[in-house]
Amino acid sequence: MSNRPGTSGLIFKEPQLWDKSSEGRCAVSIPRTDVERSELDKKYVGDAPDLPQLSELDVVRHYTRLSQWNFGVDSGMYPLGSCTMKYNPKTNEVQAARQGFAGAHPLSGEEFSQGALKLMYYLEKYLATITGFDAVSLQPAAGAHGELAGMLVIHAYHAKKGKQRSKIIIPDTAHGTNPASATLCGYQSINIKSGEKGILEPEAVAAVMDEETAGIMITNPNTLGLFEDNLKEIAGIVHEKGGLVYGDGANMNAIMGVVKPGEIGVDVLHLNLHKTFATPHGGGGPGSGPIAVTKELEPFLPIPRIEQEIDTYKLVTDCPDTVGRLHTFYGHFGVMIKAYSYILSMGAKGLKDVSTYAVLNANYVKESLKDTMNLPYDQPCMHECVFNDENQREFHITTMDMAKRLLDYGFHPPTVYFPLVVDGAFMVEPTETESKEYIDQFIDAVKAISKEAETDPDKLKKAPYLTKVTRLDEVTAARKPCLRG
Amino acid sequence: MKEIDDLNLPDDLKYTEDHEWAKSEGDLVTVGLNDYAQDQLGEIVFVEVPEVGDTFSQGDEFGSVESVKAVSEMYIPISGEVVEVNEGLEDAPELVNQECYGGGWVIKVKPDDPLEMDKLLDKAAYLDMLKG
Numbered sequence: 001m002s003n004r005p006g007t008s009g010l011i012f013k014e015p016q017l018w019d020k021s022s023e024g025r026c027a028v029s030i031p032r033t034d035v036e037r038s039e040l041d042k043k044y045v046g047d048a049p050d051l052p053q054l055s056e057l058d059v060v061r062h063y064t065r066l067s068q069w070n071f072g073v074d075s076g077m078y079p080l081g082s083c084t085m086k087y088n089p090k091t092n093e094v095q096a097a098r099q100g101f102a103g104a105h106p107l108s109g110e111e112f113s114q115g116a117l118k119l120m121y122y123l124e125k126y127l128a129t130i131t132g133f134d135a136v137s138l139q140p141a142a143g144a145h146g147e148l149a150g151m152l153v154i155h156a157y158h159a160k161k162g163k164q165r166s167k168i169i170i171p172d173t174a175h176g177t178n179p180a181s182a183t184l185c186g187y188q189s190i191n192i193k194s195g196e197k198g199i200l201e202p203e204a205v206a207a208v209m210d211e212e213t214a215g216i217m218i219t220n221p222n223t224l225g226l227f228e229d230n231l232k233e234i235a236g237i238v239h240e241k242g243g244l245v246y247g248d249g250a251n252m253n254a255i256m257g258v259v260k261p262g263e264i265g266v267d268v269l270h271l272n273l274h275k276t277f278a279t280p281h282g283g284g285g286p287g288s289g290p291i292a293v294t295k296e297l298e299p300f301l302p303i304p305r306i307e308q309e310i311d312t313y314k315l316v317t318d319c320p321d322t323v324g325r326l327h328t329f330y331g332h333f334g335v336m337i338k339a340y341s342y343i344l345s346m347g348a349k350g351l352k353d354v355s356t357y358a359v360l361n362a363n364y365v366k367e368s369l370k371d372t373m374n375l376p377y378d379q380p381c382m383h384e385c386v387f388n389d390e391n392q393r394e395f396h397i398t399t400m401d402m403a404k405r406l407l408d409y410g411f412h413p414p415t416v417y418f419p420l421v422v423d424g425a426f427m428v429e430p431t432e433t434e435s436k437e438y439i440d441q442f443i444d445a446v447k448a449i450s451k452e453a454e455t456d457p458d459k460l461k462k463a464p465y466l467t468k469v470t471r472l473d474e475v476t477a478a479r480k481p482c483l484r485g
Numbered sequence: 486m487k488e489i490d491d492l493n494l495p496d497d498l499k500y501t502e503d504h505e506w507a508k509s510e511g512d513l514v515t516v517g518l519n520d521y522a523q524d525q526l527g528e529i530v531f532v533e534v535p536e537v538g539d540t541f542s543q544g545d546e547f548g549s550v551e552s553v554k555a556v557s558e559m560y561i562p563i564s565g566e567v568v569e570v571n572e573g574l575e576d577a578p579e580l581v582n583q584e585c586y587g588g589g590w591v592i593k594v595k596p597d598d599p600l601e602m603d604k605l606l607d608k609a610a611y612l613d614m615l616k617g
Contacts, residue, residue, distance in 0.1 A: 393486070400554075417554045417555055420555060474528075474553045475528040475530060475553055478530035478531070478551075478553060479530045479531075479578060479579070
């Protein structure tokens with residue numbers, strides 16, 4: 001057990017703040033008043049808000065204890081596939097907290113916001129360079145919002161051409177939010193299956209692509225963690241019939257600095273700053289989902305746009321073909337600062353190294369565990385690898401049992417039961433920020449749990465044991481949800 | 486999960502490739518999920534049913550079923566109009582797990598063309614399909 005990060009320890013109970021409240025208790029001393037006491041006019045008087053009455057220590061203990069129940073990247077390895085739970089360098093927080101940025105107000109006007117506008121202008125330029133596109137909008141609030149923005153751009157493009165289309169092609173290895181984004185734009189999803197190797201085959205696209213189809217939504221690398229080798233050929237098929245290629249860039253962490261989607265046939269791409277560009281997510285958000293487009297699609301980008309005029313920066317709203325405004329003000333500016341800080345900290349070579357190490361780490365996990373867990377698609381992967389529980393089925397142990405037991409070993413579980421193309425999926429994304437030592441601990445843990453599945457399956461079925469709450473009754477929780485405390 | 490040989494597949498029902506069952510009863514056809522589907526899905530926590538009066542063509546999606554693992558669509562075995570839905574599933578979705586051919590039925594359909602039943606699989610053909 002000595003080299004396993006997970007161990008038991010004293011865990012504090014903590015009631016809700018209202019339960020700790022004590023009449024008259026207060027965390028501040030209000031200075032003695034030097035004006036005469038006077039009654040407030042009745043018309044201004046209402047019921048006081050129901051707030052708990054607490055001392056400073058009550059509050060500090062409350063939040064400190066709650067934070068100890070949490071599991072974050074700052075406490076341990078978080079190999080949640082498809083989520084890119086990489087470490088977010090603290091310098092990003094320092095930059096975002098600078099007085100000039102933290103105190104900026106969205107209504108203070110261009111004249112007093114030149115620094116903020118310049119940062120946004122250059123962040124757009126950097127993202128365009130990294131992805132190989134001509135123009136970027138930072139406005140979308142998160143990944144699925146970026147998808148919607150991208151699809152609205154495609155919709156506006158076809159409308160401008162004079163003939164709207166009705167369908168969109170979505171492969172089974174695309175992100176689950178893709179069909180929802182397309183549906184919101186009024187497109188019907190045409191689902192196609194990936195080939196035997198887990199990637200899309202050009203013939204499958206050619207079979208359904210027609211002049212009623214607005215385009216295709218491709219997640220690359222896809223949700224199996226595989227690079228879509230045929231992307232360029234597929235883009236050719238779609239373009240030939242007048243369609244556009246939407247690239248879901250949520251997995252850009254695997255190819256940054258190596259492949260530019262704008263150069264291999266993608267027309268619109270969204271990025272998740274909160275994944276690839278090391279801004280917090282999973283409770284620490286908000287997210288940010290910029291979209292990058294080709295020159296041809298630039299007129300359709302959301303407004304306001306940012307333009308440079310000699311050495312000043314201004315917001316432009318006079319764009320007749322724009323899809324309009326998608327967010328209040330300019331998007332999640334605080335997140336943009338952190339991504340900008342990350343890009344400058346890493347530099348071009350550093351960003352390429354990110355992807356190289358992310359891919360190396362995932363392949364190391366894949367090779368190390370492929371004799372332990374079943375690997376449905378045994379080929380070089382990108383930033384994540386997908387196993388399943390087939391080897392454990394004879395002991396009646398499922399992916400869920402394995403994932404729960406990993407908590408006892410001190411690891412956040414991987415993504416389970418997604419992607420749907422793999423039955424009982426166990427999807428591991430180690431990211432580039434885990435060292436070989438941590439990854440080896442994770443690999444040892446999965447091997448040890450697999451051994452337990454053979455020797456002591458009943459133990460696994462009740463795991464976890466060391467967490468504050470042990471195995472939850474998820475079935476009853478879902479059937480009879482208790483929505484109030 | 487069950488082995489294929491352990492599945493309960495009554496002889497008098499018809500099956501779809503998507504693991505629904507259908508049974509003619511008088512003028513109506515009762516539809517539900519079969520033993521294989523409920524076993525693969527695991528503990529079912531919610532069943533989304535259509536409205537009475539909705540019409541569907543054979544193979545259309547008519548509802549969905551949610552387990553702790555995933556949400557899956559249900560596809561109608563026969564074209565027609567929904568004349569009754571199993572309202573008991575709202576409070577007790579576990580009926581699909583416990584008695585998928587009894588209290589766990591999902592909808593009753595008035596078929597447009599009862600002969601469409603002949604296009605469905607019988608037990609032997611369904612088992613062959615499962616075994617691949």
